[in-house]
Amino acid sequence: MLSMKITVNGQEKVFESSLSLENLIENLSQNKDHVIAELNGNIIKSSKWLSTAISDGDAIELVTFVGGG
C-alpha cells in the first residue's frame, strides 16, 4: 500500500502499513495506561482501539493526566 500520512498531537507521522488505533498507541506511547484517544475530534473508547483503523489524513490526539492546579 501507499504510505499513510497522519497527524498525532499536532505532529505529522508517516506509516508504511495499515494500522489500528491500538497499534498506533502502542507504537507511540510507552505506557498506554490512562491514555485517552480522540480521532478526528471524536473520543474513541479504549475497548474500540483495536477495531478502529487509522486512515490517511487522520488527526489523532492522545492525552493523559498531568499535575495541574
Next chain:
Amino acid sequence: MQGNNSNHIIAQDHPLEIAGKKFTNRFLLGTGKFKNKQELADCIQSSGTQIVTVALRRIDLEQSGESILPYIPKDVIILTNTSGARNAQEAVRIARLAKESGCGNWVKIEVINDSKYLLPDNNETIKATEILASEGFVVLPYITPDLYAARALVKAGAATVMPLASLIGSNQGLKAKEFIKILIEEMDVPIIVDAGIGAPSQAAETMEMGADAVLVNTAVATSANPALAAKAFSLAIEAGRLAYISRLPKQKDIADASSPLTGFLFEIS
C-alpha cells in the same frame, strides 16, 4: 469536661458536601509544579486532602510520560481542570475527554484568555457549566469573584463556586476578600477559594470568614518542604474552620480586660 474529648468537639462541624459526597477535610490540593510525583504523594498523605486537581495534556511522543494518576490514592476525588481552554467549547472538549478515562465526572472549569494575569473568563465559564452540568458532570467553576456570575453558575447547575483569592500562583493572599465575602453571604452552594493563597495564615483567614474550603497548589509545591507545607495548610484550614463555627467576637476600638475588674488585692473598702 476533661480535655481528651476533642473528637466530640470537632464533630459539631458538619462535613463539606459537594454533589452528595461528604468531605471532612476542607483542603483541596493542586498537583502542578511538584518536582516529582513522590513529593505529591507525600503531600496528599500529610495533608489528608480528599480532592485533588489534575490537568489533561497531550502525551509526550518523544519520551515515555507517566500519568500522575498512580500517585493519587483511589479514595481521593480527581477533579480534572480544563486548563488550556480559551473558551467554553474547548473546556467542554477537555471535560469530555477526562470523563472518558473512567476516573470520574468531576470537573473544575477554568477558561483563560489572558496570558499576563491568567484571569478566568466568567462568561465562557457559565456557558461551559450549562453544557457540562446538563451532561451530568459535577461542575466546580473557577471564577473571578462576581455575584452575578456566581448566581448564573448556580442556575446553570454548578455544584460549587470557586472564586480566586488573587492571581494564580502569585502568593498574594486574600486580595479579593470583600468580594468573596459577598459570595459567602449570598450563595447557598459551597464557596471554595482557589488561587493566590500563599501562606497558611491566609488560608486560615479565608476559612475564618466562612469559606467552605480552600484550594492551594503553588505555595505547597514550590516550598522547600512540600509535605510539611501541605500539613501546615491543612492545619490552618481546619483551625480557620473551627474559628468560623465558633463565631468569634467582633473587633473593638477600646480595651476590655480579660481578668475580673473586682476583688483586687490592694482594694480598700
